[in-house]
Amino acid sequence: EPEVTQTPSHQVTQMGQEVILRCVPISNHLYFYWYRQILGQKVEFLVSFYNNEISEKSEIFDDQFSVERPDGSNFTLKIRSTKLEDSAMYFCASSDDEKLFFGSGTQLSVL
Amino acid sequence: RKEVEQDPGPFNVPEGATVAFNCTYSNSASQSFFWYRQDCRKEPKLLMSVYSSGNEDGRFTAQLNRASQYISLLIRDSKLSDSATYLCVVNLYNFNKFYFGSGTKLNVKP
Numbered sequence: 001e002p003e004v005t006q007t008p009s010h011q012v013t014q015m016g017q018e019v020i021l022r023c024v025p026i027s028n029h030l031y032f033y034w035y036r037q038i039l040g041q042k043v044e045f046l047v048s049f050y051n052n053e054i055s056e057k058s059e060i061f062d063d064q065f066s067v068e069r070p071d072g073s074n075f076t077l078k079i080r081s082t083k084l085e086d087s088a089m090y091f092c093a094s095s096d097d098e099k100l101f102f103g104s105g106t107q108l109s110v111l
Numbered sequence: 112r113k114e115v116e117q118d119p120g121p122f123n124v125p126e127g128a129t130v131a132f133n134c135t136y137s138n139s140a141s142q143s144f145f146w147y148r149q150d151c152r153k154e155p156k157l158l159m160s161v162y163s164s165g166n167e168d169g170r171f172t173a174q175l176n177r178a179s180q181y182i183s184l185l186i187r188d189s190k191l192s193d194s195a196t197y198l199c200v201v202n203l204y205n206f207n208k209f210y211f212g213s214g215t216k217l218n219v220k221p
Contacts, residue, residue, distance in 0.1 A: 033209075042213040043198065091154055100209050105153075
């Protein structure tokens, strides 16, 4: 069964560093998303991506964040100058225009 | 007003019990409705879609009431393995935008 894959599963970084979280969406899906979940809190929408551009972004997705689809398969989330409060689980998801499928997430820890 | 609202629980039930969760949504233009299951520190996984006619998958039954804008999930004969957080998700189909409830936590006790 096709699945969304994310790497790395865990990322530890120092405050102020840049991190890139990687995702390979399901191959025939056209809509891609990043969500985050702080431990014990709800899943929060960050950004959606369609047709090689951002279709929507939340208030959380400020200038510190960027997304890219550098080739036909990868979808990345870059976080510049990480802060302690960026520590969370980051989920990539893709959609077939109806259902949403999640990757297993990257646990980001900012020290 | 939140787009999707759920009772956070927790619901603590004994094995074998029947438990029901409700979820309300605010946007009448919503088109697709889902229940996801999330285990601790794991990704949400699609449990079932919810259709106007209602649908059943084994011990799980989902219902949609468009007039009242709510969705329900019924779990019969609860198992220990049903312990998880259940997320209500609504899709504004034309925009492919998904709204998440905050989740309802279920603890099934032996």
